Amino acid sequence: MRRLLLFLFTLLIGTVATAQPGNTKDYNAYDFDTTLQGGYSISFQTDDSLQYLYLKKGRRTIAELSSMSKGLPYKNLGYIGVDCTRYFVLVHSFGFGNPHYIELIKKVNGKMF
Numbered sequence: 001m002r003r004l005l006l007f008l009f010t011l012l013i014g015t016v017a018t019a020q021p022g023n024t025k026d027y028n029a030y031d032f033d034t035t036l037q038g039g040y041s042i043s044f045q046t047d048d049s050l051q052y053l054y055l056k057k058g059r060r061t062i063a064e065l066s067s068m069s070k071g072l073p074y075k076n077l078g079y080i081g082v083d084c085t086r087y088f089v090l091v092h093s094f095g096f097g098n099p100h101y102i103e104l105i106k107k108v109n110g111k112m113f
Helices: 002-017
Strands: 040-046 050-057 060-069 079-083 087-092 101-106
Touching: 040 060, 060 087
Parallel strands: none
Antiparallel strands: 040 050, 050 060, 079 087, 087 101
């Protein structure tokens, strides 16, 4: 009986310690910019209905890289696959066995190469 109670107590403590907060609507996935070589960065922003990724250098916004409805997985919006001196690869993952969509983007103008 004592072992059973000890096991249940340990299980309860482990469950409480790893519990996630219930309200994820207030969670900002990227509250910091992703730094790229050459002083560039990727900035995550949201408005009432959409979430965006922007290419920036310093305070100057170069281009909007992608946008999606709020609530969709952030990997759909894109993440950095490779960072080179003048270009970077932006990867979009749509899950469920779908292939990853990649874009080779020139840093100076934010356009696909």
